[in-house]
Amino acid sequence: MRYSAFRIAIEALKGHKGWKPVWRKPEPKPDYDIIIIGGGGHGLATAHYLASKFNQKRIAVLEKGWIGGGNVGRNTTIIRSNYLLHGNEGFYEFSLKLWEGLEQDVNYNAMVSQRGVLNLYHSDPQRDAYARRGNAMILNGADAKLLDSAAVRKMYPFLNFDDARFPIQGGLLQPRGGTVRHDAVAWGYAHAADKNGVDIIENCEVTGFKIEQGRCIGVETTRGYIGATKVGVAVAGNSSRVMAMAGMQLPLESHVLQAFVSEGLKPLIDGVITYGAGHFYVSQSDKGGLVFGGDIDGYNSYAQRGNLPVIEDVCEGGMSLMPNIGKARILRMWGGIVDMSMDGSPIIDKTHIEGLYFNGGWCYGGFKATPASGYAFAHLITTDMPHKTAQAYRMDRFARGLMIDEKGQGAQPNLH
Amino acid sequence: MIINHPLLGPRDSSEFSYLGDAALLNRPSAKSETATDDFYRYQYLRDNPPGEHRELWYHEHGDRSWLVITRNMTTHAITKVELARDVKRAMIEASKS
Numbered sequence: 095m096r097y098s099a100f101r102i103a104i105e106a107l108k109g110h111k112g113w114k115p116v117w118r119k120p121e122p123k124p125d126y127d128i129i130i131i132g133g134g135g136h137g138l139a140t141a142h143y144l145a146s147k148f149n150q151k152r153i154a155v156l157e158k159g160w161i162g163g164g165n166v167g168r169n170t171t172i173i174r175s176n177y178l179l180h181g182n183e184g185f186y187e188f189s190l191k192l193w194e195g196l197e198q199d200v201n202y203n204a205m206v207s208q209r210g211v212l213n214l215y216h217s218d219p220q221r222d223a224y225a226r227r228g229n230a231m232i233l234n235g236a237d238a239k240l241l242d243s244a245a246v247r248k249m250y251p252f253l254n255f256d257d258a259r260f261p262i263q264g265g266l267l268q269p270r271g272g273t274v275r276h277d278a279v280a281w282g283y284a285h286a287a288d289k290n291g292v293d294i295i296e297n298c299e300v301t302g303f304k305i306e307q308g309r310c311i312g313v314e315t316t317r318g319y320i321g322a323t324k325v326g327v328a329v330a331g332n333s334s335r336v337m338a339m340a341g342m343q344l345p346l347e348s349h350v351l352q353a354f355v356s357e358g359l360k361p362l363i364d365g366v367i368t369y370g371a372g373h374f375y376v377s378q379s380d381k382g383g384l385v386f387g388g389d390i391d392g393y394n395s396y397a398q399r400g401n402l403p404v405i406e407d408v409c410e411g412g413m414s415l416m417p418n419i420g421k422a423r424i425l426r427m428w429g430g431i432v433d434m435s436m437d438g439s440p441i442i443d444k445t446h447i448e449g450l451y452f453n454g455g456w457c458y459g460g461f462k463a464t465p466a467s468g469y470a471f472a473h474l475i476t477t478d479m480p481h482k483t484a485q486a487y488r489m490d491r492f493a494r495g496l497m498i499d500e501k502g503q504g505a506q507p508n509l510h
Numbered sequence: 511m512i513i514n515h516p517l518l519g520p521r522d523s524s525e526f527s528y529l530g531d532a533a534l535l536n537r538p539s540a541k542s543e544t545a546t547d548d549f550y551r552y553q554y555l556r557d558n559p560p561g562e563h564r565e566l567w568y569h570e571h572g573d574r575s576w577l578v579i580t581r582n583m584t585t586h587a588i589t590k591v592e593l594a595r596d597v598k599r600a601m602i603e604a605s606k607s
């Protein structure tokens with residue numbers, strides 16, 4: 095089914111009785127050319143690009159739960175391409191460009207809203223670092239504007255500008271950054287992939303790999319054995335767990351990241367603001383809730399729920415930046431398991447096992463990467479060569495000393 | 511989370527900072543023939559299991575001792591707390607015998 099204004103008008107006349115499910119619920123076939131494990135944003139995007147851009151056929155996405163139940167439906171929906179380092183910035187800018195055409199490409203309203211992402215700075219050295227980052231962005235074809243405090247005051251007059259310890263001196267604005275309705279991204283990619291014949295199989299957990307003579311020839315699942323010529327893994331926080339079934343140890347730790355939504359408020363924040371002196375970032379949803387978050391809890395976890403100290407820390411950050419939200423009540427909060435890598439950057443690469451490909455290490459920031467990650471992974475699976483924007487995301491970069499460490503923290507995942 | 515410190519009793523986990531897998535106590539020898547590969551594995555690769563995990567915590571806002579905590583990564587339940595120095599001594603003893 096194609097979605098369009100015309101279709102809505104027709105359906106309105108027919109009492110909306112003609113809408114069909116967004117994707118089929120097929121039974122697994124005995125074998126496929128390509129199996130993608132993980133029906134999150136990255137797995138579904140990979141399937142979509144494999145079918146639509148790389149001419150691949152007989153593709154299945156195996157998801158242990160339901161589509162959108164993982165991090166793709168748990169994140170705070172921010173997209174941006176404001177990285178500093180070579181190897182990252184080109185990739186994230188490619189992703190932002192794909193976001194800009196996503197809804198037409200998948201024929202689904204994902205509410206891509208380029209409302210601007212503003213990173214605040216509070217000191218001279220921080221301003222210099224942001225100026226450098228802005229230049230790196232511009233060199234990679236992205237957009238960036240360095241604002242002084244007067245310009246920020248015009249956008250958000252209610253911020254705590256004259257704080258004695260952390261005065262707001264200005265900000266680095268990426269006007270093309272913004273937010274996207276996260277679960278509509280999963281549904282949109284699922285819809286488009288399904289239309290191209292991809293089997294999206296929910297409630298199908300992969301429990302083992304069949305590896306013969308160094309080659310992966312299929313997967314064991316809770317719905318039986320399924321053969322495959324190629325298998326791509328995109329399971330985010332479960333990466334170590336799944337790859338351990340192929341005998342691999344990864345440069346990753348799983349950590350919990352929490353997110354929060356306040357009660358609905360009148361329009362207050364029309365973009366995305368990140369605090370430069372504490373762990374707090376915020377945007378406002380179309381329903382009026384403030385959507386905000388901060389740091390990861392900081393210890394390994396598979397629990398999909400966080401603890402109180404981080405909630406307190408995030409709320410303190412919020413109060414210090416915008417004291418006017420003090421009386422807003424938090425309606426709900428949740429946690430997702432993020433795959434924190436040893437340098438804070440992702441991996442999209444072949445493994446030493448023939449026919450087995452790995453995509454992971456997205457840390458707390460892989461939502462914005464969804465389109466480019468899917469595109470680059472589809473490219474890799476089809477051609478066995480990394481996509482030109484993802485050449486730095488190799489598995490062996492840690493052994494070779496080619497880390498992409500934006501924060502310069504070293505091999506300490508909870509500090510990235 | 512409450513961490514039952516072997517010397518100080520129950521303390522809030524926010525007094526501690528987290529380092530990671532207690533396998534870090536097992537530093538490879540720089541003299542080994544395979545040192546390059548050993549150090550790569552030691553520094554970068556982790557088991558990261560969904561169940562029981564032995565991990566290093568530092569009592570930063572307390573007595574500054576290092577602890578080895580056995581914790582379930584899915585339930586967060588802590589089943590054992592030891593002083594890292596005792597664990598390391600036992601490892602050295604075990605390697606002698």
Ligand SMILES: Cc1cc2nc3c(=O)[nH]c(=O)nc-3n(C[C@H](O)[C@H](O)[C@H](O)COP(=O)(O)OP(=O)(O)OC[C@H]3O[C@@H](n4cnc5c(N)ncnc54)[C@H](O)[C@@H]3O)c2cc1C
Pocket residue numbers: 131132133134135136137156157158159160162163164165166167168169170171172173298299300301328329330331332336351352353387428429430431432456457458459460461462463
């Ligand atoms: C609270 C929070 C806020 C975030 N905010 C942002 C943000 O603002 N901007 C941003 O860019 N990023 C953000 N992120 C990060 C982003 O959400 C993730 O990096 C990204 O969604 C991960 O890729 P994914 O969508 O494919 O993951 P997921 O949606 O987690 O997909 C992985 C899927 O694999 C499935 N799976 C696991 N094991 C198996 C198995 N054995 N068999 C079959 N299926 C399996 C899981 O069920 C899951 O559905 C945030 C994350 C969290 C938790």
